[in-house]
Every structure is written in C-alpha cells, then in structure tokens.
Amino acid sequence: MIKFSVSCRYADAGVRDEFKPNTIDVIADVKTERVVVLGGSGFVGSAICKNAVSKGIEVISLSRSGRPTSPSPWVDQVTWIPGDVFYVNWDEVLVGATAVVSTLGGFGSEEQMRRINGEANVVAVNAAKEYGIPKFILISVHDYNLPSFLLSSGYFTGKRKAESEVLSKYPNSGVVLRPGFIYGKRRVDGFEIPLDWIGEPVERILRATENFTKPLSSLPASDVLLTSPVSVDDVASAAINAISDDDFFGIFTIEQIKEAAEKVRV
Numbered sequence: 001m002i003k004f005s006v007s008c009r010y011a012d013a014g015v016r017d018e019f020k021p022n023t024i025d026v027i028a029d030v031k032t033e034r035v036v037v038l039g040g041s042g043f044v045g046s047a048i049c050k051n052a053v054s055k056g057i058e059v060i061s062l063s064r065s066g067r068p069t070s071p072s073p074w075v076d077q078v079t080w081i082p083g084d085v086f087y088v089n090w091d092e093v094l095v096g097a098t099a100v101v102s103t104l105g106g107f108g109s110e111e112q113m114r115r116i117n118g119e120a121n122v123v124a125v126n127a128a129k130e131y132g133i134p135k136f137i138l139i140s141v142h143d144y145n146l147p148s149f150l151l152s153s154g155y156f157t158g159k160r161k162a163e164s165e166v167l168s169k170y171p172n173s174g175v176v177l178r179p180g181f182i183y184g185k186r187r188v189d190g191f192e193i194p195l196d197w198i199g200e201p202v203e204r205i206l207r208a209t210e211n212f213t214k215p216l217s218s219l220p221a222s223d224v225l226l227t228s229p230v231s232v233d234d235v236a237s238a239a240i241n242a243i244s245d246d247d248f249f250g251i252f253t254i255e256q257i258k259e260a261a262e263k264v265r266v
C-alpha cells in the first residue's frame, strides 16, 4: 500500500505571473505496509498472508515450521522465518514492521492452552511494543456465552489474557477479532479438509432464519447453535482492513468482522 502526498509551490522571482518560472517542489511521503504474521503457516495465518500479498503488502511470517509445503504462487512472495515465539530473535522479525497480526493459539493440556493462547501472545505484544510497531491485531475467539466453568479453561483464560495485553499496550490501535467457528480449506499433513462444506451452508441458513431465531438467543446455550460461522477469507479481510484503517481498533464481534471484510472487498 503506497500513499503519496504531493505539494507544489512556485518560486517567487518577482516577475509577472505569466513569466513565473515553473519550479515545483514535490514532497513525496511514501508509506509502505510491512506486516508480520505470527503463525502465517497456519489455517488463518495463510489466508491473511495470501490476502496481504494480493494487496501489495510486504509480509513476513514467523512459525516453528517456517515455509508451508503447498506450492501456491503467493507462498513465494512471503518471507518465511522459522522460529518459536518464545525464543526468537525479534531483530530478525520486527524491525521495520508497521503491524503485527497474531494467529497464535490452539488446544492441548490446560497448561499448553494457557501458554500458546495467553503467554505466547503476551510475549509477542510486548516485543511489538518494545520495537515501536504501531499496530497489533490479535485473532481471538467468540465466547459463545458458555458457562463459567468452560470459560475458565486454559483456552479461554489464555485468550482473554492476550486480549487485555493488546488493549492495554495498544489502547488506540490494538485490534481483537473474535470469530466463532472459522471455515475454509484447512491443510493437514498435505491433505485438504473442506470445512467450508459445513460452514458455508450453516452460515447461509442462519442468515436466512435470523428473524425467527433472534428471540431464542436469550435461551441458555443457544449461542452454541445460533452463532454464525465465518469464512477464513472474511477473517483475513478483516485483519487486512485493520492494518490499513487507523480508525479500526478495539474488540470486534463476528458480525463486525463480516462488515469489516465487506469494506476490503469493495
């Protein structure tokens, strides 16, 4: 993304207007985006990298596995840094970046979930802050209005800890996207799992029936059944919108993610 601002000024040589020389000062303020995607090799991270590359944004990905094996052309346009967020030399990753997008997260034991959803992101937010990166975008999760015993699991406590770190260190530019189930084509060990076969029709049905289902939303656990899935492309587009729009910050729900994605598509 390149923004030019040009200003013109005539030199005053004390001559009549029609003879004024055509001296012109051009001040070009060229701003290029350089985004670091933490977990760019993952399901959501790949979609963000692909989308960013298509918009001319320079992309660097950090993940332990580094470059993914899929032979897509956009893969060649990303700088793939293999490394662990807990041990990486941030000089190799963050210098010159204009935004960081973190897709770090996952499941496992309570301890593993607290570590990857929470601590890993806290480390990343603090590194980004220290290097003066102006924007931090976190892919978090919708809480489905779950009962408190489920929300106290390492997954959700980790996510909320990461969110508060983003919002406290980046009060005027931090972005937290809270999607529910994300569908698209997920690659696992060289195979493609078409999650869109389930996600896309469910999203369409829920949209078509929302007038009837809205009154049910106050019922306990209804959120689990009635919360719309979101496509991985919409999550990626919302992240791209967050990179380029300085007025886009705070927490974003599933509907707001879809609205933000729409803005990038038009």
Ligand SMILES: NC(=O)c1ccc[n+]([C@@H]2O[C@H](COP(=O)([O-])OP(=O)(O)OC[C@H]3O[C@@H](n4cnc5c(N)ncnc54)[C@H](OP(=O)(O)O)[C@@H]3O)[C@@H](O)[C@H]2O)c1
Residues within 6 Å of the ligand: 038, 039, 040, 041, 042, 043, 044, 045, 062, 063, 064, 065, 066, 083, 084, 085, 086, 103, 104, 105, 106, 116, 120, 139, 140, 141, 142, 179, 180, 181, 182, 183
């Ligand atoms: N998928 C969904 O339906 C869904 C729904 C709601 C929210 N989310 C959230 O969205 C985010 C992305 O989900 P996803 O499905 O794309 O997950 P994913 O495919 O497992 O991607 C996670 C990425 O993080 C990297 N990573 C993990 N540990 C790392 C470490 N210590 N250092 C550096 N990189 C590390 C992984 O690569 P390596 O393993 O090679 O390091 C991978 O690239 C997560 O935070 C998840 O909780 C997902």
